Amino acid sequence: MTGSSTRALRGRLLSFRDDPAVVGAESYDFIEDGLVLMVEGRIAEVGAAEEVMPRLDAATPIDHYPDALILPGFIDTHIHYPQTQVIASYGAQLLDWLERYALVEEQRFAEPEHCAQVAAFFLDELARNGTTTAMVYCTVHPQSVEAFFTEAHRRNARMLAGKVLMDRNAPPGLSDTAEQGYADSKALIERWHGQGRQLYAVTPRFAVTSTEAQLEAAGTLLKEFPDCYLQTHLSENHREIETVRALFTWAESYTGVYERFGLLGPRSVFGHCIHLGESERRLLSDSRSVAAFCPTSNLFIGSGLFDLARAKDPAAPLRVGLATDVGGGTSYSMLSTLAEAYKVLQLQHQNLPALQGFYRITLGNARALGLEDKIGRLAKGGEADIVVLDAKATPAMAHRHARVETLEEELFLLMTLGDDRAVRATYIAGDPAHSRAAG
């Protein structure tokens, strides 16, 4: 960790220790007037302001947010940085949306200068939304990965990312081969995995766009670099599932394809997982794989409703991360993502209490990525990625806030009406990365 400054934040601290759905009220720490001391990128102290303040060096700058909530930075478990200029593209479901919009836009990333510009925009936008870690798809071009990690590393932001692998059913300008995809990924892993805060995810786009040889090469990379991640898409849309069935006639299921090539596991994150069969749930559960629930995308592309209650079935429990999936998703904000998750669950007579929502976008997603020893909490020794939230950020929020009586009501207001405007400030590795005037 190389954050350069010493700085303290004072305000109302909220941090989860465990899942409120499992342990209830014991799940979090809330300090009404608290202080977090950040030294060289890490959290050096957390506690009541009256206890910690007297121990501070008189020169330590203190950013005081009297009404605001100070939480660990948000974590997004599935997002595409090359899709920032196709977000909000009209009128198509998955395969048409890819062909008409996403795969056209991604061809621009052959140009390194374009990659660098978009990576900078994207990381600014994450910070504006309070997101300090994301698991990110680049494009098939190695230069798109190089540009992304270069910019993330420069900002000292903890990111996971990888080069998309596609060796069939893709436009010529976006196709690699099994051999080239393997070689490029390997070189990027050797250069970037564990460099500062950067982590590599082997990234076959989905089974539709990879041959068996390429999926096998992805499995080989995971064997050679067992602490790397894997990210791909799974069971998002019915036409997609039919296509996979036609391409892999020997497979029992879509998940079975990934299983055959050794792609399931505790560091594997599968986007969507909406239309899974029973045996697929068992494969994912037994391997401790992670499903990324992307509510704004699933509604916008018309893919379907993620069944969170089913994912909690004790017979085959799934690890679940919450994610935006921009640009299929329609917001960079994890607050807006919570609002849409709530609605997706309402449509299925399920619920998402506010405490569970905020757990999910902080410690819950850190656990989904196996990074809970580093991020996701306000805890001594942890990495100092922090978001400051204002529940009165807009006139409508301030007006509603006048009726708020409890912390849970305040959090529910933030997740239902909040977005980037509710983010007062973001700190990455102890340094200011974004700030906004009070509403």
Ligand code: GUN
């Ligand atoms: N499946 C394969 N590629 C993509 C993508 O870019 N976005 C979404 N939502 N689904 C995909």
Ligand code: ZN
């Ligand atoms: Zn996606």
